[in-house]
Amino acid sequence: MRVYISVDMEGIAGVAHEDQTDPTEPRHAAEYARSCRLMTAEANAAIEGALAAGATAVTVSDSHWLMRNIIADELHEAAELISGGPRVHSMVEGIDGGFDAALFIGYHARAGTANAVIDHTYTDRVHEVRVNGVPFGEVGLNAALAGSFGVPVALVSGDRALATETRALLGEQVEAVVVKEPLGRHAARSVAPAVARRRIHDGVKRALSHGHAPFTVASPVTFSVEFARTRMAEMAVLVPGARRVDGRTVEYTHDDYREAFRAWRAMYSLAATE
Template sequence: MKIFISADIEGVTGVTHWDETEKNESDYRDFAHQMTLEVKAACEGAINAGVNEIWIKDAHDSGRNIDHNLLPKNTKLVRGWSGGLYSMVQELDSSFDALLYVGYHSAAGTNTNPLSHTMNTTLDYIKLNGRYASEFLIHSYIAAYLGVPVVFLCGDLGLCNEVKNINENIVTIPVKEGIGNSTISIHPQLSLELIKNGVEESLSKKLSECKLELPEIFELEIKYNEHANALRKSNYPGAELIDSKVVKFTHNDYMEVVRAMKFLL
């Protein structure tokens, strides 16, 4: 079995402030280490479930956060950013049996993580068909386009609840809850145990039940922090300025939506 793990940091247990996510800050090192350990726990659970090939996308900020030396030898780590369309699932293709997420967080426009955002912090929100779009949803639709099931996610409680509403068969492990600018986190060691067991469980189920269905049409709506940014972005072919800070783009091919986001975000 061959799986793909996409890893972020804002959904890792304990992470509460931007200083804990940024490479040049003194608080960063400990939380990047916990990010690595949570990815390692996911790998161990996958190996217990019979997985023999694991690809990991380091999908936070610089893409250079995970210590590969701490991961199992059957892993390949994608570091940095290629500039390709798939972004946080770079190198995912139809050859993978499953996609898993570690350290993921709630969407921009939601209040369930003090670090809630989608793709970058210059946006008030991204919506797909009227739903606040998390990085989970954006990239899971890419997986659906490729026919790859999404089987597991760990992160904040708000996102886990969203995932269950989308597909109740996906195994979710909430490792923290956001309240205002605070978090309530489970113990780091407990998170590793739960992630390892959760991944093993997720890969032992009927994977086809975890495939997401793509809508027939996609209405992308982006609200920017600055009205000038919205006006500039509205020049993308097919994009429409519908309010002073809001741009809309509609298409029936999700890859065209992904392509549009590459330029609109």
């Protein structure tokens, strides 16, 4: 059994504020370094759970911000590490490699969710992303990309809001491990990191003991991306085939989810340029 693990940081136990997840600001360097250790330890808990369930190969994708957060020499030796970017498939780069299941660790709720720790969807430039009319966060966007390669998501971990979003979109069969209760965008009541690791380890072992169905999106696939500002939509619509549907919203349609996902990557990246 081959297992793919995508690891973000906002949904890690003990992380509550965006400053703790920021690799770019020297003022937060000490807090950020602690978050990297917590993130690496939760990745290890997932790897050990996968090995206990019979995994023979594990790939870990560092999926937060600059994608260079996991401390390589503290990562379990059974796993390979994908880090750095940019990467076409971003948080699930390499998911085309013939995996039996994917695990999303340290994930968070989509942009605009009430009472959710550091809610966002890939970037704070985006208010909402709808795929065929349904709001998707990172869980949905990445699960559908995995699903396009026939890889099901077996487990997610993060705060209560992430668990609720995942069950609503992917169904009850996906194991959703809750490691903290959100008290707002920048506040949480978290279990101890050691408790979170046990929950993740045991959850992964349980989740991988039975089959899961890949999450797929019906073709044709339309991404509707509502940006924070009109200026961002003006840049995003430069993607060939994209169309402006209102002041802040750009749409893109393709038969193939992966191509639509590439267009989404291009749209929010262009939106960052002034």
